[in-house]
Amino acid sequence: MALKIAIVGAGPAGCILARLLLYQIQPEQLRKDKTVEKSARSIDITIFESEHSVDFRSQGGSLDLHDHTGILALRKAGLNEEFLAHARYDGEAMSWTDKSLRAYLKLSGNTGRPEIDRSDLRKILTESLPEDIVQWNKKLVGVRKKPASGNENIHGADQWELEFMDGTTASGYDLIVGADGAWSKVRSSVLSDEKPFHSGVGGYCLVIPNVKETAPDMYQLVNRGTYFTFDGGDKPHSGRALIGQQLSNGNMTVSLWMACPENWQETVEYDINDGAAIKQFMIEKKYKDWHPRLLEAVRHADENNVVARSLYMLPVGFTWPHQQGITLLGDAAHLMTPFAGEGVNLAFEDAIHLCDAIKETLAEKNGSSVEKTLDNNVIAFEKNMNQRATITQSHTFEQMVDWYFTPGSPGNNIERVILRNLKFKSQGSSLLLYNLTYPFTAAMIYTGYFIYKRFLLW
Ligand SMILES: Cc1cc2nc3c(=O)[nH]c(=O)nc-3n(C[C@H](O)[C@H](O)[C@H](O)COP(=O)(O)OP(=O)(O)OC[C@H]3O[C@@H](n4cnc5c(N)ncnc54)[C@H](O)[C@@H]3O)c2cc1C
Structure with a gap:
């Protein structure tokens, strides 16, 4: 049987x-x-x-x-x-920057995470x-x-x-x-x-068609991989992100995620069914203090392909x-x-x-x-x-808390984010190694970023 x-x-x-x-x-x-x-x-x-x-x-x-x-x-x-x-495998290129395009981390080559x-x-x-x-x-x-x-x-x-x-x-x-x-x-x-309950984050998924031609600057920035830009804001619950991701068909997805209450879609001050109005609000209000190169990504996105999403979790x-x-x-x-x-x-x-x-x-x-x-x-x-x-x-x-609910992110918590990711990747037997070497690794990361932020980041 x-x-x-x-x-x-x-x-x-x-x-x-x-x-x-x-x-x-x-x-x-x-x-x-x-x-x-x-x-x-x-x-x-x-x-x-x-x-x-x-x-x-x-x-x-x-x-x-x-x-x-x-x-x-x-x-x-x-x-x-x-x-x-x-x-x-070229989609493995990843960058993390702040809203002014100051880079906090760049990965390329074989990260073991092809797209x-x-x-x-x-x-x-x-x-x-x-x-x-x-x-x-x-x-x-x-x-x-x-x-x-x-x-x-x-x-x-x-x-x-x-x-x-x-x-x-x-x-x-x-x-x-x-x-x-x-x-x-x-x-x-x-x-x-x-x-599932609302995670406290929601936003829009947009698409730039044929990005190499329509938004060559964004194409270059994303480098065929994924480009994460975060701003934890200056007060709790004010985080925003813009994430650009290359697709194999030549398009690029642009996700705009924001810390927001569950009912945010009912309380926005523009027509949530109007892609052009959403883009305009994002460029002129919500993201207006972001680097112009990032705003260009929103400008070039297709206004007929804007999807609002609320993120839930168990x-x-x-x-x-x-x-x-x-x-x-x-x-x-x-x-x-x-x-x-x-x-x-x-x-x-x-x-x-x-x-x-x-x-x-x-x-x-x-x-x-x-x-x-x-x-x-x-x-x-x-x-x-x-x-x-x-x-x-x-x-x-x-x-999520580090990116969206921590004022000053990524500038003030990139070290913690990196250490936590290293720990997460060190499951099983390598967790012991992580724990044993933690003081040394943490000292290196904090010192490295101290020097980087003080003298090299602008
Ligand atoms: C914006 C976004 C980006 C993401 N990026 C990543 C990433 O880079 N890497 C990663 O690992 N994960 C990512 N995820 C998470 C990933 O998409 C999900 O974890 C994954 O899709 C889960 O797969 P699943 O099959 O369990 O559920 P789903 O993908 O939700 O599939 C469920 C299926 O069940 C069907 N279904 C639902 N209800 C019924 C019903 N009542 N009767 C019959 N069929 C039904 C649906 O139609 C669907 O086909 C992302 C998620 C989101 C929202």
């Missing part, structure tokens, strides 16, 4: 999980020239996705994938070549799956306990039923995986009443009481702001671990039932995910 898995959401987390499972457990199912009959399958996967098709919604900007998480998952899923065909457009990643993932695996236009409205008929006592993994917007239902799964993102219905239906360390037969991964489990660039990477790492948990279930034939073994393995997966996610959520939260 095949292990039946339902995945809700064909985002990066859901798709990589499906691909990993098929590639590692029964790769024959991925062959285009052959169909593996249902009766011969050791794993039977269905993804339910609310969108109508793979390119239903513009997939926005660029994601940086990391060697030991995001890229590792693609390698384990047999998608390294496809990734390399789309990855931009890939979100749309390319989605295409790679969905095209890597058998065509019939994703059921598009299947919006989950809830998960409920299956109504028992007669004296039947339904329990264990088979107790759940998925309900869709079109009135249909689906059940009979050994495991339901909620990969349905920030506002996960799987999470809210049965696992937790906790809702509490750091969020967890839920385990329920047999259901789990979560990706943003559904640990939504955070994008300020550490870790969301997709963490989601891919989750998928590696959940794939291992399922694979081990099929490999373990020690007398206990598959249902019990799978449940134990999923419990262990959730525990591990929570530990990993807590570290990343906490790092991301502190990064």
